[in-house]
Amino acid sequence: MPDEAETESRTAAVARRAVSRRRFLQGLGVAGVAAGAGGALIPLTALPQRERALAENAEDEKIAAHQWVMVIDMRRCTNERDCMSSCRKNHYLHEGQEWIKTYTIETHNIEDPHGHSHYMPTLCMHCQQAPCVKVCPVGATFKSPDGATLVDQDRCIGCRMCMAACPYDVRTFNWDDPLPAPNVLGKPAPEYPVPQRKGTVNVCDMCTHNTRNGELPHCVDACPNQAIFVGDLATDLATDGKETVRLSELLQDNDAFRYKEELNTQPRVFYIAGHGQDES
Amino acid sequence: MVAEMRQAHVAQPAVREAALRSLGGGGLTFWLIATPLSLLVALGVAAFAYQLKEGLGVTGLNDQVFWGIYTANFVTFIGISYGGAVISAVLRLSGASWRAPITRLAEAMAVVSLAVGGLFVIIHLGQPLRVWNMVVHAQISSPLFWDMVAISTYLVGTIVFLYLPLIPDIAVCRDRVDQSGLRHRLYAFLALGWRGTxxxxxxxxxxxxxxxxxxxxxxxxxxxxxxxxxxxxxxTGWHSTIFGPYFVVAALFSGVATVILVIAAFRKAYHLEAYIETKHFQYLGYMMMGLGVLYLYFTFSEFLTEGYVLDQEVQGLYESLLVTTYAPMFWAFVIGGMAIPIGLVALPRTRTINWIVFAAALAAIGMWLKRFLIVVPPLAGDSSYTPSWVEIAVTVGALAAIPLFLMIFVRIFPVLSIWEMEEESMVEEPEKRAESVPEFAVAQEVV
Structure with missing residues (x-):
């Protein structure tokens, strides 16, 4: 078990470096903005990262074999909030530190003058073009090769720039001491940041600690209405915990959409519109 | 040239006397002001130590409003610094002869307020001891990385900008103090062998x-x-294409206002009435008025274009700013921080030192309110934020640190730029040289 844990955190470190490198290359466009003093800093920090990322690329490929997404079927959500409590319990989070949270949305429009409400569970959208990753000054927030957006709480300086950049307001901060928690991995790792580190940012980890072992994310497992699916773009499968379906069919047949698509963040969380009418 | 200068020195003992008046031991007034300021700074440091131990939970911040008055202070103090440095630079480049008595204070204020403002980057972090990560794990795509590079470069720039014109004056100090003391060694080191060749x-x-x-x-x-x-x-409220120039004008406006406040305070404290005259306040007042009008225009442009379209989120934000929660603060900023200061300088009747200083104080306070309004309402939405005593204590401590550091600065270095003032009076108004001494004597008697 400890050996496995060590491997896990090492792969995460590799993932971070790989992403840093890509971001570094993307960032070249803005190099002109940074003043002269910046020029001296870049080779010192970026070059070693680049070399290590190349050397250990094989492990990245292994992680990247799965490309996780989430699908939320709002036809099934009746605001039971079991996803919220299960997530909090399993990640040892304070109440109010919600990595997944259902909002009640009131709709009034010309076709529906009396209005109706629906429930919308929101979580980190694990954007492919993640604004949080772009703005982090220390590379603590990064894209894992399997699609999750993770936070390295050992590196995070707690500036909250990622919270400012996130269009979905899903990030929370460890203002106070975290809840006591068993330290399974020996130290908080980005895939399973438990226990939390005070003074750092936290957000849904997509339960990569479970999915990499073939287990379901806690919210998927806890939902009594099977409203949350976890899917894999690589194998084109998705499961709500009870049945497994073709991911592409699930998305196409039900006109799935993504939240704030117009921002071009390319979220990895899809929604199927509805208002709890399919309660099972 | 050297001979000419010596002549000028002989003719201008009053400038030297006035500029060097602040040096050395402070009188009773110095301690009466420095002691409470030091206590406030100590309180701010203690509050920060407490926050360091307990974490950011001791602030009023929350997951919705995660940036608060620390961020507003950061923008405000760096803005003030910017004003001080640029005013001095513009006046130097445009060859404005009236600049000589105020550049020293403006440049010193630029360094001091930047140093204090820069600290808020660290104060507002959840993990301040990891700030070094910004260097060792630097990510050039992050705007905070650009901030770090720009601010650290600018800090070096302002220090050099303060130091260079100080060299001849340090040499004056070097030649005046006890040749065996520590002060002499400091001055001799900093004067870099200046002989005025x-x-x-x-x-x-x-x-x-x-x-x-x-x-x-x-x-x-x-x-x-x-x-x-x-x-x-x-x-919404932040994602604006005019934010760059909007912030630059804000910085200049608040910076000129603060220069006015600083020179007013030091003029009074060190009896520099003969050198810092009404015209200095009027010229700076004109600059403040022009920048205020420009800032008012930017504000109007921002609110008109966003408010005309009025999408859902803008509607929510503008309601809270103009009508509900933040309306008192917003209108205090528009009327008290912009309209009244502009009016006071525009009207000839109120274009006196006292009124201009009052206008500058209003503008400086108004611009802090504006920074608060930039940071907090776009985050708040339905939630609220009230700064805790820790945040307030740290803010007050930082505010007290600026005059305190300036007071310490002028105890070591001349408050006026001696060589530039002598040069000005020599080049610009040679015939006035003789008159200036009795004039000053009269001023002294009045004081």
């Missing part, structure tokens, strides 16, 4: 001019990247 003067003038040219784009860069830390997000 024509070659040295040529190099110095060249260096000062070069720094004045460099400091302006550097300052524009600093305040633009500060604005972009907000503007590169998709948040």
């Amino acid at each position: 024509s070659e040295q003067r040529r190099i110095l003038t060249w260096g000062v001019t070069l720094m004045a040219v460099i400091i302006i784009p550097l300052a524009v860069a600093v305040h633009s990247v500060l604005a972009w830390a907000f503007a590169v997000t998709s948040r």
Whole structure:
């Protein structure tokens, strides 16, 4: 078990470096903005990262074999909030530190003058073009090769720039001491940041600690209405915990959409519109 | 040239006396002001130590409003610094002869307020001891990285910009103090062997001019990247294309206002009435008024274009700003922080020192309110934020640190730029040289 844990955190470190490198290359466009003093800093920090990322690329490929997404079927959500409590319990989070949270949305429009409400569970959208990753000054927030957006709480300086950049307001901060928690991995790792580190940012980890072992994310497992699916773009499968379906069919047949698509963040969380009418 | 200068020195003992008056031991007044300021700074440091131990939970911040008055202070103090440096640089480059008595204080204020403002970067972090990660794990795509590069470069720039014109004055101090003391060694070291030769003067003038040219784009860069830390997000109220120039004008406006406050305070404290005259306040007042009008225009432009379209989120934000929660603060800023200061300088009747200083105080306070309004309402939505006593204590401590550090500065270095004032009176008004001494004597008697 400890050996496995060590491997896990090492792969995460590799993932971070790989992403840093890509971001570094993307960032070249803005190099002109940074003043002269910046020029001296870049080779010192970026070059070693680049070399290590190349050397250990094989492990990245292994992680990247799965490309996780989430699908939320709002036809099934009746605001039971079991996803919220299960997530909090399993990640040892304070109440109010919600990595997944259902909002009640009131709709009034010309076709529906009396209005109706629906429930919308929101979580980190694990954007492919993640604004949080772009703005982090220390590379603590990064894209894992399997699609999750993770936070390295050992590196995070707690500036909250990622919270400012996130269009979905899903990030929370460890203002106070975290809840006591068993330290399974020996130290908080980005895939399973438990226990939390005070003074750092936290957000849904997509339960990569479970999915990499073939287990379901806690919210998927806890939902009594099977409203949350976890899917894999690589194998084109998705499961709500009870049945497994073709991911592409699930998305196409039900006109799935993504939240704030117009921002071009390319979220990895899809929604199927509805208002709890399919309660099972 | 040297002979001419010596002549000028002989003719102008009063300038030296006035400039050096602040040096050495402080009188009772010094301690009466310095003691409470030191206590406030100590309180701020203690509050920060407490926050360091307990974490950011001791602030009023929350997951919705995660940036608060620390961020507003950061923008405010760096803005003030920017104003001080750019005013001095513009006046030097435009050859404004009236600048000589105020550049020293403006440049010193630029360094001091930047040093204090820069600290808020660290104060507002959840893990302040990891700030080094910004260097060792630097990510050039982050606007905070641009901030770090720009601010640290600018800090070096302002220090050099303060130091260069100080060299001849340090040499004056070196030649006056006890030749065996510690002070003499400090001055001798910092004076870099200044003898006032024509070659040295040529190099110095060249260096000062070069720094004045460099400091302006550097300052524009600093305040633009500060604005972009907000503007590169998709948040309503922050994601604005005019934020760069909007912040630059804000910085200049608040900076000139603060220069007015600083020179008013030091003029009174060190009896510099003969050198810092009504015209200095009027000229600075005109600059403040022009910048205020420009800022009012930017504000109007921002609110008109966003408010005309009035999408859902803008509607929510503008309601809270103009009508509900933040309306008192917003209108205090528009009327008290912009309209009244502009009016007071515009009307000839109120274009007196007292009124201009009052207008500057209103503008400085108003601009802090504006920074609060930039940071907090776009985050707040339905939730609220009230700063805790820790945040207030740290803020007050920082505010007290600026005058305190300036007071300490002028105990070590001359409060006026001696060589520039002597040069001005020599070059610009040679016939007035003789008159200036009795004039000053009269002023002294009145005091």
